[in-house]
Amino acid sequence: xxxxxxxxxxxxxxxxxxxxxxxxxxxxxxxxxxxxxxxxxxxxxxxxxxxxxxxxxxxxxxxxxxxxxxxxxxxxxxxxxxxxxxxxxxxxxxxxxxxxxxxxxxxxxxxxxxxxxxxxxxxxxxxxxxxxxxxxxxxxxxxxxxxxxxxxxxxxxxxxxxxxxxxxxxxxxxxxxxxxxxxxxxxxxxxxxxxxxxxxxxxxxxxxxxxxxxxxxxxxxxxxxxxxxxxxxxxxxxxxxxxxxxxxxxxxxxxxxxxxxxxxxxxxxxxxxxxxxxxxxxxxxxxxxxxxxxxxxxxxxxxxxxxxxxxxxxxxxxxxxxxxxxxxxxxxxxxxxxxxxxxxxxxxxxxxxxxxxxxxxxxxxxxxxxxxxxxxxxxxxxxxxxxxxxxxxxxxxxxxxxxxxxxxxxxxxxxxxxxxxxxxxxxxxxxxxxxxxxxxxxxxxxxxxxxxxxxxxxxxxxxxxxxxxxxxxxxxxxxxxxxxxxxxxxxxxxxxxxxxxxxxxxxxxxxxxxxxxxxxxxxxxxxxxxxxxxxxxxxxxxxxxxxxxxxxxxxxxxx
Numbered sequence: 301x302x303x304x305x306x307x308x309x310x311x312x313x314x315x316x317x318x319x320x321x322x323x324x325x326x327x328x329x330x331x332x333x334x335x336x337x338x339x340x341x342x343x344x345x346x347x348x349x350x351x352x353x354x355x356x357x358x359x360x361x362x363x364x365x366x367x368x369x370x371x372x373x374x375x376x377x378x379x380x381x382x383x384x385x386x387x388x389x390x391x392x393x394x395x396x397x398x399x400x401x402x403x404x405x406x407x408x409x410x411x412x413x414x415x416x417x418x419x420x421x422x423x424x425x426x427x428x429x430x431x432x433x434x435x436x437x438x439x440x441x442x443x444x445x446x447x448x449x450x451x452x453x454x455x456x457x458x459x460x461x462x463x464x465x466x467x468x469x470x471x472x473x474x475x476x477x478x479x480x481x482x483x484x485x486x487x488x489x490x491x492x493x494x495x496x497x498x499x500x501x502x503x504x505x506x507x508x509x510x511x512x513x514x515x516x517x518x519x520x521x522x523x524x525x526x527x528x529x530x531x532x533x534x535x536x537x538x539x540x541x542x543x544x545x546x547x548x549x550x551x552x553x554x555x556x557x558x559x560x561x562x563x564x565x566x567x568x569x570x571x572x573x574x575x576x577x578x579x580x581x582x583x584x585x586x587x588x589x590x591x592x593x594x595x596x597x598x599x600x601x602x603x604x605x606x607x608x609x610x611x612x613x614x615x616x617x618x619x620x621x622x623x624x625x626x627x628x629x630x631x632x633x634x635x636x637x638x639x640x641x642x643x644x645x646x647x648x649x650x651x652x653x654x655x656x657x658x659x660x661x662x663x664x665x666x667x668x669x670x671x672x673x674x675x676x677x678x679x680x681x682x683x684x685x686x687x688x689x690x691x692x693x694x695x696x697x698x699x700x701x702x703x704x705x706x707x708x709x710x711x712x713x714x715x716x717x718x719x720x721x722x723x724x725x726x727x728x729x730x731x732x733x734x735x736x737x738x739x740x741x742x743x744x745x746x747x748x749x750x751x752x753x754x755x756x757x758x759x760x761x762x763x764x765x766x767x768x769x770x771x772x773x774x775x776x777x778x779x780x781x782x783x784x785x786x787x788x789x790x791x792x793x794x795x796x797x798x799x800x801x802x803x804x805x806x807x808x809x810x811x812x813x814x815x816x817x818x819x820x821x822x823x824x825x826x827x828x829x830x831x832x833x834x835x836x837x838x839x840x841x842x843x844x845x846x847x848x849x850x851x852x853x854x855x856x857x858x859x
Contacts, residue, residue, distance in 0.1 A: 303429050304459040307395075307436040308333025310470060314440055316366050316393065318342075318357055320350040320723070322377075324370030326397025326408075326456060331368045339366075342726070342751065347374055349719040349748040351381025355390045355449075356683065356706050356723030362509060364391045364443045365723075371397035371456070372408030379419060380713050386421045386449040387710035388505075388532070393443045393450055398425070400457035412453050425453040429461035430468060437470035444473060447509070478510075479594050481611025481619065488607060489566070489590060489616075490623035496564035496588075498634045499525035502547050502576065503613075506569015506593055508533045508702050512614035516568060519617045522624040524632025525566075526558060530576045532707050535699040542635060544647060548576040549841055550695050554646045560584055567591040569613040573602040592616050649695045657835040661808050665689055665764055665834045669696035669736075671810050672830075675817055676760060677732055680704055681724045685717025685737040688771045689764035689834070691841035693736020703728060715744035718761060722748060725757050732758040732824065739765040742793060749800040752827045759827035760816070761802075763793050766836045774838035797829035804829040 308330045316334065319341045323331050335341045344350040347369050358365040367382070369375050375396045385392045399406045416423045424439040426432040439452040493499055503516055507529075513536050520527050520542060527537040528547040537543035544555040551559065559565070559582045570576060572591060577583055580603060590607040591599045599608035609616060645651060650670045658664040669692040676697075683706045684694040690709075699705045706724040708716045717737040725733025737745075742763045752759045769786040777783055794804035805815035807830055819828045 301463050302329055302459065303426070303432045303461050303463055304329035304454065305333040306433050306463045307426075307454070309337045310433050311366070311393070311436060311440055312337030312339050314437060314473070316364060316440065318354075319366040319368055320344055320354040320357070321368035322347050322350060322370065322374060323368065324374055324397070326371040326374070327368045327395060327454070329459065330395055330454065334366070334368075342755070344719075344751050345747040347377035348381050349722075349745065349751065351378040351385065351394075352708060352716045352719035353723030353726070354392055355381060355385040355388070355708060356720040357727045358390050358392055359388070359706055360681065360703055360724045360727035364393055364440065366393045366395060368395045369397070370408075371399055372410050375412055375451070376410070376415070379415070380711065381716065381719070382421055382449060382451070383419045384708050384711040384713060384716060386419065388708070389447050390449055391443045391447045393440050393452060396451050396453050397459070398453040398455045400455050402457075412451070416451050421451055422448050423451040423453060426455065426458050429458060430464050430466065432458055433463065434468040434470045441471075441473055445476065478612045478615050479610070481592070481609045481616045485607075485609045485611070486616060486619040487623060489609060490620045492564055492588060492590065492607070493519070493523035493525065493620065493624060494627070494629040496523070496525075498562045499523055499564040499566065500528055500559050500562040501525045501566050501568060502528045502530060502570050502572070503533050503536050503568045504530040504570025504576070505532050507613045508536055508569070510569065510612050510614040512568060512617055513537065513702070515614045515617035515621065519621045519624070522621055523629065524635045526562075526634065528555065528559060530570045531694070533570070533702060534694075534705040534707070536702040538699060538701050538704070541640060542643070544643060546695070547582060548578055550691060551582070552647055552649050552695070553652060554642060556582060562587055564588050564590070568617065569593055571598060571602055572605075577603055649691075657837060658809070659835065662833050662835045663808055663810065665692045665832070665839075666696065667810065668807065668832050668834065669693060669762070671813055672762060672816065673697050675813060675820060676734060677820060679731045680734050681706060681721070681728045681731050682734045682736065683708070683717050683721035683724055685735070685741040686712060686714040687738040687741060687764075687769075688774060688839050688842040689736070689738050691839050692764065693734070693762060697734060697736070704731070714738065714741040717741055718745045719748050721759060721761070722752050722755070722757060725759055726755065732760060735759065735761045737761065737763055738770070739763055739767060739788075739791065739793065740769045743791070746796060746800070749797060749802055749827060749829070753801040756825045757827060758824040760819075761797070761827060761829045763829065763831050764834050765791075765793060765831055766834050767791065768836075770836060771842050774842055793831040794829060797827075797831070802827045802829050804831065807832045
């Protein structure tokens with residue numbers, strides 16, 4: 301048996317069952333072996349799309365997904381998506397063909413490990429026919445156990461060799477015990493929660509991964525804390541009466557007011573970075589900050605903390621709750637009927653008054669998104685792209701739970717939203733996938749509409765179309781700079797979408813959304829693209845983003 305075939309079969313046996321990619325001669329055998337052993341393969345139109353779909357699928361399911369690419373250019377095409385996944389610690393295994401070590405004159409030859417190392421992406425390389433399967437499983441183990449994005453380089457000469465009879469057997473994946481915080485640290489946290497008058501719990505990616513929703517909700521009940529999330533964990537407390545949704549740039553004015561007035565802020569598996577705390581602006585001057593994470597290196601990396609606790613989020617929350625049950629706090633003054641009414645009536649961005657800027661030819665993005673929130677099924681997964689419009693799909697579209705939101709913006713690249721929605725949608729049978737993208741990001745990535753059409757995916761793509769890279773127009777325009785280099789002629793995006801086989805509609809007024817209602821009422825066996833011609837103004841998100849980036853750069857310089 302060829303090494304490539306043995307690797308594919310063994311990885312499938314280890315549990316790798318979802319693969320995305322573009323197949324060339326270098327990854328043909330390993331991909332076919334995976335499929336033959338039961339894995340599902342999704343052929344994308346570009347490696348960048350494959351990487352992001354796999355990233356979104358793995359985030360949504362919390363299982364390792366795979367990307368398969370050709371050597372050299374196949375890998376480099378995928379690098380932006382892989383860097384995003386690596387920055388987000390997505391458990392991803394990338395099967396990358398590589399040129400034979402002796403073939404330095406090959407057109408495909410690049411130093412793949414060096415390229416990956418420069419981007420902060422982990423990699424392994426198979427070294428011989430006798431050890432290749434063991435090395436492949438080791439890479440899979442690093443992705444699964446360490447929750448990392450790992451590239452497995454597969455030199456062609458080793459791939460094509462026969463596996464010897466005495467080949468090294470792979471080691472089984474370990475069963476790991478949950479790391480538990482020390483009793484003294486837990487009791488200190490419980491004491492802080494007992495004495496705080498205005499505590500807020502902010503749950504991040506780590507809280508979602510550990511399944512800590514119920515434990516944190518109970519701890520909130522016992523301590524009187526309000527419940528918030530980081531952007532990537534949005535939806536974790538959806539439907540909870542004391543949830544204030546997202547902390548940071550996405551936070552509504554009421555949520556920001558409440559978080560900044562807290563006297564105790566506790567981050568649970570949340571990095572507490574410049575986005576989640578608005579570069580520290582959401583931490584009051586007298587607030588105590590606590591951070592819980594199973595990775596010691598994560599604690600205090602972005603913000604000064606008064607107490608750091610190393611341990612699993614759910615286990616720590618359960619231990620703190622047990623302490624509070626044994627010795628309860630005497631009152632929970634913040635959770636008052638008056639505050640509950642404010643949260644019920646004013647928390648959502650759609651509850652904030654605004655002046656509708658719509659005209660007969662253009663629709664206000666807030667009016668558009670509120671209407672779509674009412675039209676589209678509530679069982680959904682929302683995937684916002686980056687840009688001036690970003691806050692509208694991210695915060696005006698409600699999500700049912702933590703599986704209903706997938707944000708691939710750790711690398712701050714636009715153009716990933718469409719593939720994110722496809723990957724998250726595939727991981728969410730029974731839900732529609734909703735991509736919120738700008739016209740710039742759509743034009744970078746619309747080739748993957750073909751993938752969605754082939755998959756008959758129930759996908760709604762909202763294109764916030766102002767014919768520009770509008771983050772730049774609103775950042776540099778007030779300074780008097782010429783903007784023609786970031787503005788474009790009008791593009792008929794609906795016609796592009798129809799060319800791929802999608803349903804499509806151009807929306808200028810709320811009445812044009814009747815076509816979306818019809819799509820929702822139908823079988824939804826092909827995507828719909830909504831070419832929304834929006835009014836042009838700077839969103840609150842873009843002002844926050846540039847201010848936060850500036851503060852972060854200043855902090856880095858000062859450090």
